[in-house]
Amino acid sequence: MKPKENLLISLIIAAVIVTSINTGFDPVKFVQGAPNIAVLISEMVQLDSRLLSVAFWSMLETLQMAFLGTVIGAAISIPLSLLAARNLNSKFVYAPVRAMLAGIRTFPSILWALFFIIVVGLGPFAGILAIIMYTIGFMSKLQYESIEAIDPDPVEVVGAIGASKTQLVRYVVLPESAPHLLSQLLYMFEYNVRQTSILGIVGAGGIGFYIIEYIKFFQYGKAMVFMLVVLATVLIIDWISMKIRDRYIVQRQSGK
């Protein structure tokens, strides 16, 4: 081993120790508290099946919020990502748009939810607005990256024919990046369902409201019913989007 590598490894170890002390990261405490996990689990398995219908309807609300947030957010992010793509615009266009998108991305959806609760009050509407903002920030980035990665040749050729920028977008850019956009849309929806499930914690609607309320009052068995419904829903959505991906996306990308 070279002295340089030794130094680097010692530095990393030292940093781990210092940061552990600063943040109270203490493995001993975890071992001491471990029996609590058994208690927690024993309470969690006492499921209250009467709550299933409430869980189902609140999950449905969550799904609708995630759906609206994803669709509206994606509809806004497509034109924004076209403006943010470096292969379609001059620096004076893409730089400010990118900066704005980076700004939007800085906040997690829960902070957006708190912001919109102040604006429009408690409830699902604030949650939907939060999901829209998060989707714009996140999906625009995915989209402009896939727009920048499209085959430059058709852009060059159709541009050289004398097509306008609008025509170029309609005939080359969107069709070429369409499989990626579809796949990102599915991913974003899955992700938004998970996010929306916790937005209720701050009062922005959906199933998270029940989860946090029952946990606050130590009724873990009841909270667990809601968490299992979230788990089942996410698994089902994963499975459906995998089927859609296989059917429409994989096949297209393999054909050169």
Add this chain to the structure above:
Amino acid sequence: MLQEVTPKEIFSYDIINMDNVWASYDGKGYVLKDVSLSIKGGINYIIIGPSGSGKTTLLKMMNGLVKPNKGRVRVFSVDVGSNGHFKALMPKIGYIPQNLGLVKNMSVMDNVLMGALHRVSNLRALMKKFPDEEMKSAEEAIKLVGLDDKPDRKVYMLSGGEKRRVAIARAFVQKPSLLLADEIVSELDFVKSREIMDMIHSVKQRMGITMVMVHHDIEIALEYADMIAIMKDGVKVAEFRPSELDKASVTKLFNGHEA
């Protein structure tokens, strides 16, 4: 099928003039070194040379996709450096790059119609409502290249030869006066490449287009060219009519040493 006829110099003026052109992508090594050439209207000018000899760069100079670092390129007497004027000319120049530049997720018909985009308003293009005469000319072009049984097939489902036919049909629909084609028959077998070349050649004759092609196949060049240029390491080492040299001496020039 060596052509004995002299180039059909229908037009006596030059379509393309290059004067002492130097080109570099990184500002250090030159891809083109002091290349000068002029191409007369109506002929088929074929550039051959080993890979990395600057053929493609030379071709891309002719529609302004690559700008010279030194020297001057004029197409239809317009300097490619004069942005505004040259932009107006670009619909007159068809271009088929080596990997064709087709939109894979769209149909044969849509790809061919793209050749007409410069004549169609933004609104019509957005709604995919092309005027009847454009639809008709696209249908004709598709028939001409022999793909009239699959106009709705997506391009990613086509074979290599069929994709080339789509690119050719798109170039025809554009109705150019000058057509640039980069290695249009590479990787095709003897019969298929002749089919494609014959097709292009007959349309070129009918429409009176000037053609500039890049090939790496000496035989194709000798069969179809009116004028041949050989590139080597960014330098134009020879320019001749096919009747002036036989295959052996062309091969010698191509390889740059005694075979």
